[in-house]
Amino acid sequence: MSAQREMKEKNPWHTPVTIIITVIGVIAIVALVTVAVLQNRPVPQKYKYGIVLDAGSSHTALYIYAWPAEKDNNTGRVQQTHSCKVKGKGISSYASEPLKAGESLKLCMQEAEQKVPRKRHHQTPLYLGATAGMRLLNMENSKASEKVFQAVGAALQKFPFSYQGARILSGQEEGAFGWVTVNYLDDRLKQGLETIGALDLGGASTQISFVSDNYDGSESPSNSVTFRLYGNDYNLYTHSFLCYGKDQVLRLALAHQTQSGPTTILDPCFHPGYTETKNYSVLYDSPCVSDRKPLEDPVTFIHNGQGNFQQCQEVVKSVFNFTTCKYSQCSFNGVFQPHLQGPFGAFSAYYFVMNFLNLTDTSIPLETVKEKLTSYCATPWKEIVKQHPNVKLSYLAEYCFSGTYIITLLTEGYNFTSKSYSDIKFIKKIKGSDAGWTLGYMLNLTNMIPAEAPDTPPLPHAGYVSIVTVMALLLFILFIVSLRPLWPSCSKQPQIV
Ligand SMILES: Nc1nc2c(ncn2[C@@H]2O[C@H](COP(=O)(O)OP(=O)(O)OP(=O)(O)O)[C@@H](O)[C@H]2O)c(=O)[nH]1
Numbered sequence: 001m002s003a004q005r006e007m008k009e010k011n012p013w014h015t016p017v018t019i020i021i022t023v024i025g026v027i028a029i030v031a032l033v034t035v036a037v038l039q040n041r042p043v044p045q046k047y048k049y050g051i052v053l054d055a056g057s058s059h060t061a062l063y064i065y066a067w068p069a070e071k072d073n074n075t076g077r078v079q080q081t082h083s084c085k086v087k088g089k090g091i092s093s094y095a096s097e098p099l100k101a102g103e104s105l106k107l108c109m110q111e112a113e114q115k116v117p118r119k120r121h122h123q124t125p126l127y128l129g130a131t132a133g134m135r136l137l138n139m140e141n142s143k144a145s146e147k148v149f150q151a152v153g154a155a156l157q158k159f160p161f162s163y164q165g166a167r168i169l170s171g172q173e174e175g176a177f178g179w180v181t182v183n184y185l186d187d188r189l190k191q192g193l194e195t196i197g198a199l200d201l202g203g204a205s206t207q208i209s210f211v212s213d214n215y216d217g218s219e220s221p222s223n224s225v226t227f228r229l230y231g232n233d234y235n236l237y238t239h240s241f242l243c244y245g246k247d248q249v250l251r252l253a254l255a256h257q258t259q260s261g262p263t264t265i266l267d268p269c270f271h272p273g274y275t276e277t278k279n280y281s282v283l284y285d286s287p288c289v290s291d292r293k294p295l296e297d298p299v300t301f302i303h304n305g306q307g308n309f310q311q312c313q314e315v316v317k318s319v320f321n322f323t324t325c326k327y328s329q330c331s332f333n334g335v336f337q338p339h340l341q342g343p344f345g346a347f348s349a350y351y352f353v354m355n356f357l358n359l360t361d362t363s364i365p366l367e368t369v370k371e372k373l374t375s376y377c378a379t380p381w382k383e384i385v386k387q388h389p390n391v392k393l394s395y396l397a398e399y400c401f402s403g404t405y406i407i408t409l410l411t412e413g414y415n416f417t418s419k420s421y422s423d424i425k426f427i428k429k430i431k432g433s434d435a436g437w438t439l440g441y442m443l444n445l446t447n448m449i450p451a452e453a454p455d456t457p458p459l460p461h462a463g464y465v466s467i468v469t470v471m472a473l474l475l476f477i478l479f480i481v482s483l484r485p486l487w488p489s490c491s492k493q494p495q496i497v
């Protein structure tokens with residue numbers, strides 16, 4: 001017997017058949033695992049983009065959002081990647097020179113061209129939504145508002161994005177989309193968690209939106225918006241108070257103090273020592289106050305500060321009407337409001353003002369907040385200017401008024417109590433994206449939030465890979481075991497003695 005033959009007989013593993021079967025088996029299993037894993041590998045992340053221009057009453061801001069191309073439907077996946085504040089005032093201020101409204105957007109649009117990858121430009125939707133400033137202009141002069149939209153549309157179409165139009169949002173939409181944004185960013189919708197109410201304070205209007213369990217929408221249908229999102233039904237209460245944004249409400253407060261057409265006023269909402277000459281025609285140039293202009297007013301009045309929080313609160317209260325309510329309960333001006341419920345996020349000017357005043361911590365008791373405002377308002381203007389050399393004077397002059405307005409609106413207007421005040425969080429961003437109506441608006445227009453919960457793969461990729469590998473190993477072991485009869489120990493010939 002040759003040595004080679006002898007070895008084969010001693011070790012049957014070395015027969016050509018078993019070697020071939022083993023090799024084919026190993027190759028088949030490796031191929032199976034490779035194909036299965038590669039086939040299900042997540043594709044390298046590509047992003048899609050969307051752009052929304054928020055044409056507010058005081059200014060326009062551009063927001064760029066991005067989301068993984070393969071996961072349009074997943075909650076919490078759309079994020080703000082860039083924002084740009086347009087220089088100058090809001091588009092409604094260009095009523096007499098509409099072309100300039102379009103031009104004003106150029107720089108931010110050029111920035112957007114840089115930020116969105118060139119390959120994606122053509123498929124990136126671009127929306128412009130206008131709010132209370134354009135609502136007021138439209139009421140006052142609809143031709144002028146149309147011209148502004150034409151100019152803005154023409155300017156935006158020159159860019160390579162997929163322009164989807166410019167329009168005025170209704171107050172209801174503005175409130176509802178703000179609510180969608182904060183709840184989407186906080187991952188509350190897909191999980192069906194308790195939602196957060198949204199409080200938005202703009203320059204010309206203010207919105208309150210929340211879900212209240214014992215409110216079915218029937219008492220005041222115009223304040224009710226129903227959604228079905230990810231398989232959950234929401235009955236949202238929302239209201240937008242036109243003219244109750246912080247700039248227009250200041251006009252209302254000044255109109256209240258200049259009813260008789262005086263040449264000087266002593267305003268408790270401005271710091272002692274503050275003095276500015278203001279124009280009657282400028283103050284009353286807004287549909288919020290134009291019908292109250294004194295008949296025989298002088299051209300100007302001297303606006304002097306007095307710095308008295310309590311008296312300022314009285315002035316602010318005078319802009320609310322608490323006398324009529326045809327519903328079971330109202331906030332103010334005869335507007336229905338159900339029982340406040342749940343946590344609230346307060347953004348835009350709520351945040352700017354309370355952040356400046358170091359009052360974003362709502363665990364500070366309301367009484368203490370009022371004491372702090374009392375002392376802040378009483379601080380002489382000269383000192384305020386000295387303490388804040390880098391703050392725009394126009395902003396600086398108004399924090400006493402704005403802080404007083406915010407506290408009065410929340411407590412007297414919306415009926416927050418000393419206890420429920422701590423349910424409010426003053427916020428600017430959630431997980432890196434600005435709180436505001438723009439994200440909710442885009443999610444809605446791109447159908448990015450489905451009515452029903454999307455089917456999710458039962459296993460994440462890592463789980464899938466692990467299971468395939470374990471199964472393949474088991475198969476391999478099974479295969480080896482099935483060859484047991486050929487194992488050397490089993491196939492040993494009885495020894496011939
Ligand atoms: N202090 C301060 N005020 C700001 C800042 N940015 C905007 N404001 C003011 O805060 C108010 C609200 O600003 P926005 O929320 O941008 O208002 P808007 O969107 O232009 O107005 P609406 O159309 O009513 O929503 C306006 O009076 C602005 O002038 C800021 O950075 N600091």
Ligand SMILES: [Ca+2]
Nearest residue numbers: 056131202348
């Ligand atoms: Ca706004």
